[in-house]
Structure formats: C-alpha cells, structure tokens
Amino acid sequence: MEQDVSKAVPIGAGVVCALVGFTSSFAVVLAGLRAAGASPAQAASGLVAVSLAMGAASMLLSWRFRMPITSAWSTPGAALLITTGAVAGGWPAAVGAFAVTAALLFATGLWPALARLVTRIPTAVAQAMLAGVLLPLCVAPVTALAHDPGAIAPVLAVWLIVLAVRPRWAVPAAFGAALVVITVTLVREHSLPAASAWIPQLHVTAPSLTLQALTGIALPLYIVTMAAQNIPGVAVMAGFGFHVPWRPALTVTGIGSLLAAPFGGHAVNLAAISAALAAAPDADPNPRRRWIAGVTTGAMYCALGLVSTGLTAAVLAAPDGVVQAVAGVALLSAFAGACAGAMADESARIPAAVTLVVAASGTTVAGVGAAFWALVVGVIAHRLLRPAQKPAPETSAVPGG
Numbered sequence: 001m002e003q004d005v006s007k008a009v010p011i012g013a014g015v016v017c018a019l020v021g022f023t024s025s026f027a028v029v030l031a032g033l034r035a036a037g038a039s040p041a042q043a044a045s046g047l048v049a050v051s052l053a054m055g056a057a058s059m060l061l062s063w064r065f066r067m068p069i070t071s072a073w074s075t076p077g078a079a080l081l082i083t084t085g086a087v088a089g090g091w092p093a094a095v096g097a098f099a100v101t102a103a104l105l106f107a108t109g110l111w112p113a114l115a116r117l118v119t120r121i122p123t124a125v126a127q128a129m130l131a132g133v134l135l136p137l138c139v140a141p142v143t144a145l146a147h148d149p150g151a152i153a154p155v156l157a158v159w160l161i162v163l164a165v166r167p168r169w170a171v172p173a174a175f176g177a178a179l180v181v182i183t184v185t186l187v188r189e190h191s192l193p194a195a196s197a198w199i200p201q202l203h204v205t206a207p208s209l210t211l212q213a214l215t216g217i218a219l220p221l222y223i224v225t226m227a228a229q230n231i232p233g234v235a236v237m238a239g240f241g242f243h244v245p246w247r248p249a250l251t252v253t254g255i256g257s258l259l260a261a262p263f264g265g266h267a268v269n270l271a272a273i274s275a276a277l278a279a280a281p282d283a284d285p286n287p288r289r290r291w292i293a294g295v296t297t298g299a300m301y302c303a304l305g306l307v308s309t310g311l312t313a314a315v316l317a318a319p320d321g322v323v324q325a326v327a328g329v330a331l332l333s334a335f336a337g338a339c340a341g342a343m344a345d346e347s348a349r350i351p352a353a354v355t356l357v358v359a360a361s362g363t364t365v366a367g368v369g370a371a372f373w374a375l376v377v378g379v380i381a382h383r384l385l386r387p388a389q390k391p392a393p394e395t396s397a398v399p400g401g
Helices: 002-035 040-065 075-084 090-110 113-119 123-147 149-165 167-188 211-239 246-263 275-279 291-316 322-343 346-361 370-385
Strands: 071-073 268-270
Touching (some): 002 040, 002 071, 002 275, 002 322, 040 268, 040 291, 071 075, 071 246, 075 370, 090 113, 090 211, 090 246, 123 370, 149 167, 149 322, 167 291, 211 246, 211 275, 322 346, 346 370
C-alpha cells in the first residue's frame, strides 16, 4: 500500500504537468497552424501529430534515462507562425519548413556545435526578437475585449482571478472559461460539432520548399525553439539536479519533429517552464522516482492528443477574439521574460529595442518575414554599437559543448 501511495505522487504530478502544458498553449498552437495556411482538418492533424510525438518522446526519454525529461511543442514557434502568416507556397511550403526545422533539430543532437552557433547570437537580440514576435499577440486580448466584451471579459476575468491565487492554473482556467463561452454560443446557435468531429484523423501534406518559407519560418523557428525551449529546458532541469543527456534528447525530439512534420506538426522540443512541474521536489521528494512523472506526462499528452481534434472543432467555432484572448494571456509570461532578457544588459538596450521594433512590425521585405530581418538588423546593430567591448566569455548551457 505504501508503495502504491508513493507512486501516486509522481503520477499525479505528471498528470498536472501535461494538463497545464497542453491547455496553456493549445490555442496558441492552433492559431499558429491556421495562420500558416492550414485548413481546420490540417490544423487538427498537426495538433494530433505533435501531441503524440511529444508524448512518445517524454515517455521514451524519461524511461530510458530515469529522469523526468519532458518534451513539448514549441509555443514560441507557434507564436512565430501567427505573426509570420502564410508564406509563398502556402501550407505545403510551411510543412516543408517544418521538415527543415526538424532536420536542423535532429542534426543538433548529432552535432552540438549547431547549438553553440545559436548561443553566439547575442542574448539581448534573440530575446528581443522573441519579444517582438509576441507583442502583437499579447495586445490581442485588449483589442478583442473592445470588440466583444460579452465574450472576452469572462475569459480575462477568470484568468486574472486565478492568477492572483493559483498562478500555475491561470491560463488553463482561462482556456476552460473560453470553452464555456464557446459551448454557450454553440448551444444558443444550435451548431454543436457532430460526434464524428471528435475522431482523430491524420492528413499527410506533401511538403514543398520556397525561399520565403525557409527564411521566414524554418530558420526563425529553429532559433526560437533552441533559444527559448531547448537550451532553457536543459537549464531548468539542471536547477533540480538533473543533467539532461543532450545528444539523445535532441535526437529523440528531432526524430519526433520529423515524424510529425508531414502531418502538420511544427516542432517538438524539450519542455522549459512546464518541465519544473515534473522535475521539482513537489513531484516526489525522492528524485529517483520523479522519472515516473515524466512517463505519466508523456502518456497524458498522447491521450490529450487523441481528443485534440474535437477541441479544434470547438475552438474554431468560437466567437471572434476568444482564441486570441486565450493565446494572448498564455504568452504574456513569455513576453515578460523575453523583455527582461532583452533589456537586462544596459549597453545592449538600443540594439535590443531595434530588434524588438522590427520583429513587432510584422513587415515583409523581399518576401522575407519580420522575424528574420529583426535578427539580421539586431546582430548588425549589436556589432556596430558595441565595437570596443570584448566578447564575454562563452557560457553555454549545452552539455558536451
């Protein structure tokens, strides 16, 4: 009996980790796939594929290394897709960019020098690019509230109240409130999705490659996934005494990304913030048993992935602004962290500000999106405005680097 109770603790932590991770960013990922040109069926397929991939990766890595190594979909990457929008070549080109990103992630597992190249991008510039990508999305709840206060106010009120008492559950609570608003709307309009809408389906998309997709999606998606997910994820785990095996972890998540890409999955990576839910002492006082939380997280992700098709149908029927409101509050914490990282170094604030403004502009030049140009302009400004300063000693979070 005592052994069963001891196992119940990490199992419960894994369930919480998956629920928080999934519901906190479901709306962001769905909006990102739709913005990239996916039809409702293709977006639902992408959500199923990436959920199954990150679930399988979490179970495999946690079981193999007896650590609570959890994976996740790239939430910053999905935010990037929203701001970038459709590219030349449409959804097939976006899928091709996902495959290229997956290949880069897989190659990073085999060749960690790629990760060190990412860390050579000035931190202020990388964080400012992410902040610029997130800014328009974080503003969306305000504009949505002005447009339809009856639908949006309950979502934001629930988020704010729960944030004050249980911050971890604030975004999932907002997502739950949004589902209530959506259900009430659908019942009132007699347009509830059919039962068949809950059956998970995978749709294969033949990928294509275009220059705009490579520069506007693939390269920025790889950089934000590495800089905002994989590298911080290793650091979070190290803070709890777990040293993630870099090459196997990146190889497994890279393979997961490759397998999910043809079905519309954008990227699988190591979990960062949500990783703490399975790796912290709250998951189990005995660190040797916390791997059970990682395996449970993966199993729950797979289960949630199987119901994501029905959730997609419901959420896509939401009143205008509801999805944007949930996505905006979900990304607010990431936006605050990116701003803090961008402006922490006083001597780099001007290059960071330039990068943020370019990324937030959403401007496309020569068919290339704002995120790419923000990195280019930011790196150049950083070099020009800090010419006399010696480069800081390289401190990489990449093991074996």
